[in-house]
Every structure is written in C-alpha cells, then in structure tokens.
Amino acid sequence: MNSGDQRAFAALLRRLRIAAGLTQQELAERAGISVRSVSDLERVVNERPRRDTAQMLAAGLGLSGAERERFLDAARRRPRSTPGSSIYAPLPEPATALLGRAFEIQAIEDAFATDNVRLLTLTGPGGVGKTRLAIEAARLLAGRSGGVLFLRLDGLTDPALVLPTLAGALQLLEIGDAGSLPERIAAHLEQQELLIVLDNLEHLLAAAGDLADLAGRSSQSRFLVTSRESLRVSGEHVIPVPPLPRPDPATWHMTERETDARQSPAIDLFIQRARTIRPDLTTAAETADGRANLAVIAEICHRLDGLPLAIELAAAQAQVLSPAAILALLKDAMLPLFAAGGRDQPPRFQTMDAAIDWSYSLLPDNERVLFRALSVFAAGFTLPAAAVIGGAADPSPDEPFDPQQPMRGLDLQTIGAVATLVRKHLLVEDTSPSNDVTTRFRMLEPIRLFGLDRLRETGEEPPVRRRHARFFVRLAEALDALTFGPDPEVWLRQEETDLDNVRAALDWALAAGEYDLTVRLTNAVAQLWEIRGMVSEARGRVSRAITVDSSSIPASRWFLRFWAGTFAFDRGDVAEAMRWARELLAIGETLGEPLAAGAGFAALSRATGVFADRHEEAADLARRAVATFEPLGHDEWTAWGWTRLGIEDHLLGRLEDARASLLKGMETRQRKGCEGCVAYSLVSLGAVSADLGEPVSALDTYRESLRLTIKHENQALMLAVLLGLADVAWQFGAGAEPERDALLLFGAAEAVWRRHDLGRRRAALDAIARWQLPMREALGDEAVDGKIGEGMLLARDEVVALANDLQVSARRR
Helix, strand or coil: CCHHHHHHHHHHHHHHHHHCCCCHHHHHHHHCCCHHHHHHHHCCCCCCCCHHHHHHHHHHHCCCHHHHHHHHHHHCCCCCCCCCCCCCCCCCCCCCCCCCCHHHHHHHHHHHHCCCCCEEEEECCCCCCHHHHHHHHHHHHHHHCCEEEEEECCCCCCHHHHHHHHHHHCCCCCCCCHHHHHHHHHHHHHCCCEEEEEECCHHHHHHHHHHHHHHHHCCCCEEEEEECCCCCCCCEEEEECCCCCCCCHHHHCCCCCCCCHHHCHHHHHHHHHHHHHCCCCCCCCCCHHHHHHHHHHHHHHHHCCCCHHHHHHHHHHHHCCCHHHHHHHHHHCCCCCHHHCCCCCCHHHHHHHHHHHHHHHCCCHHHHHHHHHHCCCCCCECHHHHHHHCCCCCCCCCCCCCCCCCCCCCCHHHHHHHHHHHHCCCCEECCCCCCCCCCCEECCHHHHHHHHHHHHHCCCHHHHHHHHHHHHHHHHHHHHHHCCCCCHHHHHHHHHHCHHHHHHHHHHHHHCCCHHHHHHHHHHHHHHHHHHCCHHHHHHHHHHHHCCCCCCCHHHHHHHHHHHHHHHHHCCCHHHHHHHHHHHHHHHHHCCCHHHHHHHHHHHHHHHCCCHHHHHHHHHHHHHHHHHHHHHCCHHHHHHHHHHHHHHHHHCCCHHHHHHHHHHHHHHHHHHCCHHHHHHHHHHHHHHHHHCCCHHHHHHHHHHHHHHHHHCCCHHHHHHHHHHHHHHHHHHECCCCHHHHHHHHHHHHHHHHHHHCCCCCHHHHHHHHHHHHHHHHHHCHHHHHHHHHHHHCCCHHHHHHHHHHCCECCCCC
16 A cells, blocks of 8 residues: 555545544544544554445545545555566655646546557646646556656756666666667567656757657557657647646635635645644634635635645745735735746746745745755755855865765754755655655755746856865765775765766866866766766766866876776777777876876776787786786775786686686775675686586575675676576586576576677677587577576576575586
C-alpha cells in the first residue's frame, strides 16, 4: 500500500467528516461500523477500507453522485506493478490527493489505451500542476505497463544532455560510439513496456526531435512529457492542463446558497493547504463565519485565476493571516492578475509573477537577500551550502570542507532563515527518491526563475555565482578524495546528487573567465563521470578545460590530460589515448612532476597493451610507472602501476610474476580501504588462478569480486567477473551440467555487454569464440545459443545464486 495514498485518504475522510459536522462516534453509528475502524482509518493505522466499508462510509457521510464516486475511487487500492515490472526509481510521493483533474486523468488513460499514441505532452502555464498530474497518471497506469521511469529535467540546461541523462536513468553506460546512443536506447525500450515521464522539457525543446524519433521507434514504451509549450513534433498527442475552474465570488457571497468547498477544486485546494498549518480555519457552510471565509477564499482563488501554485502560496499565509487579510494584501499590492499579465513578459511570469512577487514582497530584507541567493542552485542544496552562498563572506576555494561533518560551525541564523522560507512555501524539502544522502531543499522551478531575475536586477548575481562555484570546488574535491576510502558509493551518490549544481558552476566559471575554478572542478568530478559512464559529457568538459588551463598549476594540468586519455580509451580511441598519455608524460618530465610522469608511464602501458604484439613494451612501461610511484607514497597510483604490470605479465604467460604484482596492487588498495578498487584486482587475480590450475582459489576470488561489484554498481567490471566465472565453470565445473552453468553465466555476461554497450577488442571476441567452440561441437549451435539466451534473462539474484552454487574440481577440460 502506498503510504502517500493512505495519508491522502485519511485526510479526505477526516475533512468530509468534519464538513458534515460529525464526530467519529456519530459517523460510525450512521455507517454501521465501529468507532475504532473510523479512528484507525483517519490515523493511518489501517490501510484503505474494503469496498463494502467504503460504501457504508459514503452513506454515513451523505455522499451522492460524482462526489460519492470520487470518495470510493480514493478508497480503492492503487494497482501495484506486476512482479516482473521494472521500476528504475520510485515515483515522487504526493502529500495530498489530486483535486479537480478527473477529466485530464481520463483523457490521459484514453489516449494511452490506443496503439497510436506513444508521445503525450501535458502543456500549460508554470505552476498549473502538470507535474502533479503526470505523477498521478503514472501511478494509475503503473499496473498496466512493465514499469515507470520518472525523470526531472529542470536541472539540465543543455538539450544535448537529454538523451545521455535518459540513458543514465535507464542504466545504459555511455561506452562506445556516441552516435549509437539513440539506437541503444531504442533497442532497450523495444524490449520493455515502460512509461517514461519526462518532467519540465520546455527549456530543452531542441531535444524534442530525438525524443519523437525514440517514441516512434518504441512500439512497447510510452513517453509522458510535461512542458509549458507543445513539442511540435510528429506523433505528439497534446493534452492542455488548464488552471482549476475559477469560482465566481458573487455566487459564493449569496448567504442563502448551500455552499460546499468540495464543489470548487480551487477552494478545496486552498482549504486543504491552509489547514495543514491552521487546522482551526472555519469553513463550515452552516455557520456565518464559515460562509464568510468561503466567500473570501473564493475571491482569492478567482484573483489568482485558479493556478494551484499561486493558491498554495496564498494559503501558506493562513498561519498568521485571516483569509480577509490575505485578500486585502492581494488587493492593496495591486499585483497584475493572471489575465492581465504583460505581453512583453516571458510566459512563465504571465501566470506566476504576481503570486510569487506577492509572497516575496512579504519577506523582511534579510530573507529576501537569502531567497535571491538560493535561486542560484540548479539542483537543490544542503544547509551548509545555503550558509556559504547566502552569507556575506566569500570563502576561498582552498578553505577545507569536511563532508563527513557538514554541519560543524553552521550558524543557527541560516537554519532559521531556511526554515522560514520553507514555511512560507518559497522553499520545499527535497523528498525525491534519489535524495537519500542528507536533508536537502529546493525551489520549485517557477519560483527559482523568479528569484534569478531578482538576483540579476539587484546586481548580486556575479558574487553569488562566484561563491556557488567556489563552494562546489571545495565540496567536489573533498568528496573525490573520500571515494578512495571506505564506502565510496556514499560519496559518489552525494556528488551525483549535486551534479546539476556542478554543471551550472562549470558553465558560469568558464564564461566568467574563472579558469582555475573550471579546471579544478572538472578534475574533481571526472571520476564520477567515469564510474557512471557519462563519457560524452566528460570528454566535452575536459576538452574545454584544457583550452583554458595555461594559468593552472602543473598538477591540475597533467591531471586533466590523464582524464582526457582515460575517456578517449573508454571510447576505443587508442590513438588519442596514446597522444594524451605522451603529453601527460612530457609535462611530468619537463616540469619535474614525478607523479605526472608515473601516470604517463601507466597510461602509455594501458594504451600500448591493446596491441597483441606489444605486451612486453607495455610491461616495461608499467615497471617504470611502479618505480616512479613507489617513492611518492601515493597508494592509489602505486596500486594502478602494479595492476598494470600484473595484467601484462599474465598476457605474456608469466603467471607467478603476474600474481605477485597483482597481490601487491591489491594489498596497497586494501591499505587505502577502497573496496571498489580491490574488486578490480580480484578479477585479474581470479584469471591468473584459473590459468595456474587453481580452480578453488579462482572461484572464491571471482565470487568476492562479484559481491563487491554488485555493491558498488560497476557494470563494466561485472562483465569481466561473469566471463571469468563462466570460464571457471567450463574448465573446472564439477556439477551435473558444467556446460549449462558456463553458458548461463556467459549469457548473463552477454546481457551486461549488450545492455551497456561495453565494447570489446577483436582479440577478446576471438578468444570467446574459441572458448565456445568445443561446446558448440559437442552440443550443437541451437543448444548452446538456447542456454546463452536463457542466461541473458537471469535476474541478478539468480546469477548470484548460480555463482554461489558452482562446484569445481582440479580436473581441467
């Protein structure tokens, strides 16, 4: 049962009971159920009622017609995803029920019920509730599809990043030809029945053509997009999302009319939000005070043109102001109404400027300054970040920052000011499923854009942007260092959460001529790009940073070239990887930077080792890397050098030497406490143990590497682990069907390979073909391909169980 839906139903039941003037005891007597049942439902002790109980409650409340049907619909249990569905990330949890959108929900369901609608766009002004409607529609449709993917795009500024961001959300790594990305996404979607929700696309319309092409090629999956304007592409189905119907104030001022807030979704929305902070707000139509408040609220909603966000902002003032006072302030401010928005203003301000400016005008000066400064964050923020960006000081980018103790020294004034802005609904707590690191806050995008305009008008933007960029340099550098220690995924997730802020800081620093900040921030976030497979973006960012790094210190300059070579190698561009390795080595030797020289030797070894006839040369380069690294005391670099040497010795058949080198590298990484790094050493050690005829050691080593690889979500390494396990199963399998085990594991590896486009060298492909040859001769192509296909369908838990159940003997095939 969805907890958000439970809370929404509990709130609905309580509101209807109070509106009917009933106690829990009285409702229980009218409905013919126990008082305990009513109490438990309102306190979310029980899940939603059975259908017969819901019908009895509706009768007890005196509901009829459409109102009764809405209540019974709210009481129904939401369909769950099927056991085999794929939910890449949970949908955001709405705090309350959706109001006044039955027509639009039905239109969405009807459209997706037809085979020819694959791309549906919800359009409307900012703050009209497109996102909330899309979430509700996705929730209702989740049980009818193979899964739901919800992706917020408001943090992106570059349309070229839409497809890579979608690929990342689908867990498709960017390794291989960048031009293949649309084909890979289309092929992936063709195999699944997904509902993909892309939220806030209006500023990325240049990507609309690519999305339309994907939708046209995806017969199974559907796209639900929210945007302030239509995409204007072929195949698009548009559903406009209007404001909630405006109540007529004259009607609600008629004292003899039996008025009911539920007859107007706009009024109902105001009351629901206001009662969260002022539960005693009187709106009962049976009383004079209640009718008076309803009439005033009707006029407020009318003036705000039924815009949900504007209504919520107005309702937030109910904690300290009566509805009449709120209306008076709205009138006295002489703010432009929705329909009277200036034609020379951007569309977003024609609908939201009045409501936001009104709330902004109520802030004291210090809160206005903080509000403007916080609008610079592109992806939300933590309290420590707010303290730096909203403060008067301008910390040096060299000032230490400890992510392990982020709240140390944080002043209470900042906490109080942020809490005030949250209470006034100008900030919200970020409760998105991806935010599991620490408490974060964000501005709704229309409010953030309003704040940015005010920031520019006051001339405060340059210093605030500078503080923003300097803070994220400090944070990214500190997080990057921590990823080489215990629990690297904790720090990588924190880096990933702030990636849109990092992008904004990089864009500003480059445009403002803050080139050293550009270089340092690029270097600090490069490892995240590498691990998460964001190769296209990484290559572009690193390339731009290299063009402006002339004034940076040598350590920053050579590190950029290390990453340039690494990302080129990921793409299979060996010539470019070799060029950057040589330039890296030249910087080290020319400027007397021994760490750079060691990295240059290791990078050259990596690129040279691609060629089958140059392994001896690659081994010599690796030895020079080790000799250069060891006296410097940099464990992570020394371990890489030993690992490179072990890999090349293995390829040259020097197995004992290879094991010794790999063990030295692993021991160095273990001293550092980097589990993710140790997993790389274990894969190579497993291969050496197998070639030495030590199947038990090989199996144990691969199993441990598999555990660490799954823990740290390293798909590229997963491929190597599964191929190694398949090889051990084939060579040394002692079970009843060793060929079956080997082929199933190879099929699982094939699935990872294809899913993430983890390109393999021709030599590796030839080796795999030779490995399969005996089985194909013994079992036939049809049987072999059948088992491989079966392995490709294994779930991760099934793969782990298969690996754990493997049995081996000393006999080699």
